Amino acid sequence: xxxxxxxxxxxxxxxxxDVTLDCVYETRDTTYYLFWYKQPPSGELVFLIRRNSFDExxxxxxxxxxxxxxxTSSFNFTITASQVVDSAVYFCALSEAKAAGNKLxxxxxxxxxxxx
Amino acid sequence: xxxxxxxxxHLVRRxxxxxxxxxxxxxxxxxxxxxxxxxxxxxxFMVYLQKENIIDESGMPKERFSAEFPKEGPSILRIxxxxxxxxxxxxxxxxxxxxxxxxxxxxxGEGSRLTVL
Numbered sequence: 007x008x009x010x011x012x013x014x015x016x017x018x019x020x021x022x023x024d025v026t027l028d029c030v031y032e033t034r035d036t037t038y039y040l041f042w043y044k045q046p047p048s049g050e051l052v053f054l055i056r057r058n059s060f061d062e063x064x065x066x067x068x069x070x071x072x073x074x075x076x077x078t079s080s081f082n083f084t085i086t087a088s089q090v091v092d093s094a095v096y097f098c099a100l101s102e103a104k105a106a107g108n109k110l111x112x113x114x115x116x117x118x119x120x121x122x
Numbered sequence: 123x124x125x126x127x128x129x130x131x132h133l134v135r136r137x138x139x140x141x142x143x144x145x146x147x148x149x150x151x152x153x154x155x156x157x158x159x160x161x162x163x164x165x166x167f168m169v170y171l172q173k174e175n176i177i178d179e180s181g182m183p184k185e186r187f188s189a190e191f192p193k194e195g196p197s198i199l200r201i202x203x204x205x206x207x208x209x210x211x212x213x214x215x216x217x218x219x220x221x222x223x224x225x226x227x228x229x230x231g232e233g234s235r236l237t238v239l
Binding site for chain 1: 155217
């Protein structure tokens, strides 16, 4: 069965520091998708990124970057030069192609607190 | 394009009452998923439905909870005889039908927050 583990429950940094969120996943499927979502204090879920299992290229989007390594089953997320607005809970999630539909399995989330 | 619409956004019920949460998927989407987020926890899958069919209900509690997605109208998550432990945020998500199902992406609503007094 699929599983997503976010070992860090809470990270506190000072503004402008970099912060890296760890995500480790387990799956028996060879085709799968990995996601990161942001949940700000207002509560909605904001989609950040989707990667498929065949694409191990790292990705950068502004201050966000993602490091996907199949060899260690990890999909880590780094926020560079953090800002107070980055304070939120971040969820890593996995979807298997063989599962019915696009069912997502979420990690427990990492709460990021950026202090001014 | 309107996104996934959930209502009510906030619902307060007393123990023993019924709660009904509604979800209208994005236009053109025929797959609906319900997730529950207990306070300070991650999102847990509850049920996956297509029009008039329950495909996967492996995450649904065995009693008091039911879900439907009728041919016409929104999907409804129904909780009978609510208890305090049902207090949570309930998120609905949708995805397109077959043919693009393996993109893996879900589109989430803003959630319905149930408080049981």
